[in-house]
Amino acid sequence: MSAESFIYVERNSSKKIGSGSRPDVILSLVIPTFNEAENITPLIRRLYSQLTEEGISHELIIVDDDSPDKTWEIAKDLIDEIPSLKVIRRVGNSGLATAVVCGWAHAEGKYLGVIDGDGQHPTEILSDLLSKFDEGVDVVVASRHLPGGGVPNWSKMRQLLSKGAQALGVLLLPGTVGQVTDPMSGYFLVDRKAIADCDLQPVGYKILLEVLARGNVTNVAEFPYYFQLRESGSSKVRAIHYLDYLRHLLRLRVDPLRSQALVRYFGVSFMALVIDAAFFFWIFDGLGWNLTRSALLSGEVGIFFTILLLDLWTFAGRPPRNFVDRFRRLVGVQIALGIILFGRLILINALITWSNLEAFTVFLIVLIGTSPVGHLLGSRLTWRPARR
Ligand SMILES: Nc1nc2c(ncn2[C@@H]2O[C@H](COP(=O)(O)OP(=O)(O)O)[C@@H](O)[C@H]2O)c(=O)[nH]1
């Protein structure tokens, strides 16, 4: 065993992810573990033989948080057998996301990655993920939410929590979370250049969030995968991790760089609302058009204003940059918001028939009530980069 293959990291170690890499290591794959004694040996062997067969020069870095079941010791015993293995035993610190950062800080490869230690992430797609870097992307995410991907029989509760967490993320950090179909993925690779010397300070479980938010990331690619059943042991996800996630989102939210996009976003939404209402008031009250036609036209004016400003101002510079992709995106947003506008017309007419409120009041209630739905949908379509 070489001296640097086993690393003992004490509390408050502040090693950073450097910009230099070893030319002979393409991939540094971090495997965070906590009580994975039964899973870790087969996983390490599988990864090593597969990557070696595929000719991918690599290192495998276990970062174990001093597991009571001695996962780190079991891994350490494999160092003689697996030449590409490094084992980090972290004492006095815990948490999946910080463990990954710790592993990357000790990594020497050009591309940095993370994979779960319980066998739930299929190793077979690693070379597919890696090959995406040829297209000039900064991050490649393995996604459960693309066609061809999926999750096994998660309880309804966990599915709901996962969807809710994602929706909340899109709402709070549209430009970050909305960039990918699976922002909760724990399986992804990142070009070292994108996060070298970045001050990554993740909270809890979601390291991808931190990379997308604080890294120098412009282009993201995704690749589908099916989340497999755990080989052994149990998930470490607890209720507290949902609170951690919320804390993480809020922490990233108040980051001034990110706030600028958010302020612009809400600014545009608010202006669109005012324009929509003023236009409606003008043609309905002033010109005497009928209710449905007025609501339709003013809604369309609002939509047009929104998509144009989000594209040209709020998210200027975000991919896709070529004309065809951009046109397709704008049409997508228009169609989505158009469908909502149609629903709004039905609601307005229903409310007018069944209540004795004034037309303008009804219009305002429905407009304000439905705009979050519209913007959520619109944002997903507007900010998601063209998929590679
Ligand atoms: N180092 C470290 N690894 C962790 C910690 N919590 C979870 N893990 C590992 O992170 C991976 C994913 O965790 P898991 O509980 O399976 O999450 P799930 O797949 O989303 O249910 C597994 O390899 C765990 O052993 C932690 O606090 N520290």
Ligand SMILES: [Mg+2]
């Ligand atoms: Mg798991």
